Amino acid sequence: MSTETSESEFSNYGLYTVIDNLELFLPHTEIKIERMGPNVFSYVRNDSESDLVKKIIPVKSDQLTIEISPIRPLNYPAKRTSYVYLELETPVFLSENSAATIFARCPIEIGVFLIHDGHKDSLDCFTCDPTNSRFALYGVPDSGTLCKYAPSEIVESYEDSIPFVNAVLEINLQNQLDDGRSISKIIFPISDNSVYYKNSKAIIDSIEAVLKKKLTLQIFDVSKKSIQTDWTLSPSYERELIDMGVD
Amino acid sequence: MVLDFLQSLSEIELVGGLTLLSLLIGGIIMAVGIILAKTVRLLFTKYYAPKLSQDTAKNFGKLIYFGIIIISFLVFTSSTGVDLSGLLVAGGIFGIVIGFATQSVVSNLISGVFLMVEKPARQGDSIELPSLNISGTLLDIGTFSVRIRLFDGTIVRVPNESIFTSTIRSLTSTQVRRSECLVGIAYKEDIDAAISVIKKEIRKTMSFVLTLPKPEFRIKELADSGVNIEVLVWHPREDWGEVSPKLLKVVKKALDDNGIEIPFPQRVIWDAKK
Numbered sequence: 001m002s003t004e005t006s007e008s009e010f011s012n013y014g015l016y017t018v019i020d021n022l023e024l025f026l027p028h029t030e031i032k033i034e035r036m037g038p039n040v041f042s043y044v045r046n047d048s049e050s051d052l053v054k055k056i057i058p059v060k061s062d063q064l065t066i067e068i069s070p071i072r073p074l075n076y077p078a079k080r081t082s083y084v085y086l087e088l089e090t091p092v093f094l095s096e097n098s099a100a101t102i103f104a105r106c107p108i109e110i111g112v113f114l115i116h117d118g119h120k121d122s123l124d125c126f127t128c129d130p131t132n133s134r135f136a137l138y139g140v141p142d143s144g145t146l147c148k149y150a151p152s153e154i155v156e157s158y159e160d161s162i163p164f165v166n167a168v169l170e171i172n173l174q175n176q177l178d179d180g181r182s183i184s185k186i187i188f189p190i191s192d193n194s195v196y197y198k199n200s201k202a203i204i205d206s207i208e209a210v211l212k213k214k215l216t217l218q219i220f221d222v223s224k225k226s227i228q229t230d231w232t233l234s235p236s237y238e239r240e241l242i243d244m245g246v247d
Numbered sequence: 248m249v250l251d252f253l254q255s256l257s258e259i260e261l262v263g264g265l266t267l268l269s270l271l272i273g274g275i276i277m278a279v280g281i282i283l284a285k286t287v288r289l290l291f292t293k294y295y296a297p298k299l300s301q302d303t304a305k306n307f308g309k310l311i312y313f314g315i316i317i318i319s320f321l322v323f324t325s326s327t328g329v330d331l332s333g334l335l336v337a338g339g340i341f342g343i344v345i346g347f348a349t350q351s352v353v354s355n356l357i358s359g360v361f362l363m364v365e366k367p368a369r370q371g372d373s374i375e376l377p378s379l380n381i382s383g384t385l386l387d388i389g390t391f392s393v394r395i396r397l398f399d400g401t402i403v404r405v406p407n408e409s410i411f412t413s414t415i416r417s418l419t420s421t422q423v424r425r426s427e428c429l430v431g432i433a434y435k436e437d438i439d440a441a442i443s444v445i446k447k448e449i450r451k452t453m454s455f456v457l458t459l460p461k462p463e464f465r466i467k468e469l470a471d472s473g474v475n476i477e478v479l480v481w482h483p484r485e486d487w488g489e490v491s492p493k494l495l496k497v498v499k500k501a502l503d504d505n506g507i508e509i510p511f512p513q514r515v516i517w518d519a520k521k
Binding site for chain 1: 482
């Protein structure tokens with residue numbers, strides 16, 4: 001998505017209780033939940049590629065509670081990897097033995113969770129930016145790592161995410177080498193990083209990226225760092241696929 | 248009474264000192280051996296096999312089973328006092344005859360052992376055997392043959408020897424694969440413009456095509472009717488079906504939508520009289 005979308009046009013992340021029907025508007029995506037019977041609701045999602053997802057949801061009570069939240073960008077178009085490849089649109093130059101903290105955008109997907117008896121069950125997931133949800137290979141074809149790829153813009157703060165398209169994560173960069181280096185891409189496993197939301201904004205746990213020397217090798221060591229925030233923690237969506245059409 | 252019965256069995260001699268009683272005891276040893284082998288294999292399959300790879304677990308299971316059976320047989324022969332030396336002498340001559348007759352069986356057996364040791368492909372891998380014109384998913388490497396499920400859903404059994412001596416192309420040993428297609432554009436068209444529109448259409452519609460390495464375009468040939476461009480794209484190994492069969496369609500759509508001519512075969516004929 002090239003242009004930033006206005007927040008007010010769209011629904012927010014969060015909990016929604018449906019008595020009769022509910023309509024949610026997200027970028028290029030529309031979700032409709034309607035009551036079909038005393039304890040049955042229908043869920044319909046329509047996206048920009050004219051794909052229609054329909055589900056029937058039987059419930060125990062006479063109302064339905066769902067949560068719409070940002071999730072890790074690992075499910076669309078298919079779950080193939082847990083790595084993310086962020087290509088910084090503007091490389092960061094770190095002189096010898098220096099450090100810097102940047103905020104960068106990282107893609108997200110949207111998860112829809114059914115809430116019942118204190119559980120959050122994964123109901124649906126999708127992306128509001130399908131044309132930019134692509135894979136890339138880090139390394140050579142015979143031994144490289146398959147990653148979800150995204151060009152990443154450096155922003156000023158956690159408030160600068162594009163609603164429903166990306167989140168912001170803090171990256172603590174450190175150069176322990178004896179010469180200056182430009183950092184233009186960061187590859188890391190995102191499966192341990194939690195996602196948080198507030199209204200229509202999202203953030204992701206920080207990462208620490210250290211350029212250092214290990215024996216004779218110069219390595220770029222990336223690790224996760226949990227953040228303390230009052231934003232709401234998103235549930236995890238990823239799960240194993242069961243055969244026979246069960247997902 | 249039972250003792251009397253056993254006594255009577257021990258007095259009945261069958262051949263070369265082998266009595267009916269010793270044969271009965273031997274039978275019991277073999278039966279216990281088989282039950283033990285099955286039980287141990289079952290326990291192994293339940294508790295240890297899940298920690299190993301599928302084919303290693305299967306091979307270990309077979310090794311345990313047949314190992315216990317062979318040990319039981321050796322106990323059986325020693326307990327009954329059967330002298331196998333005569334059998335070995337006769338077997339020497341007989342073995343030559345059998346050896347010639349079962350040459351391919353033994354060859355398959357040995358090839359199977361080498362395949363299990365070398366592991367050119369694992370259970371569940373997609374493989375291609377170009378010399379045998381076989382492509383499919385490897386189901387099982389057995390004692391004498393390999394079972395492969397072809398992509399049309401049928402299962403084919405290939406003797407181990409054929410697999411061992413064939414070129415094996417593994418389609419799933421790396422995380423990514425490449426697919427290609429060839430398309431021709433008319434000589435009058437701008438090659439860079441054609442490449443640009445194809446690139447955009449692939450980026451827009453083919454979600455499994457990798458952004459990096461980038462799709463590659465090679466001018467393959469200045470052919471009779473047009474310029475042939477080869478399009479090469481990388482994708483996750485599992486998603487060959489989502490990319491390769493659709494690539495040419497996407498390329499054609501990109502060219503059609505932008506009015507770029509894909510030439511039919513044509514020939515310019517000069518009239519010598521004019």
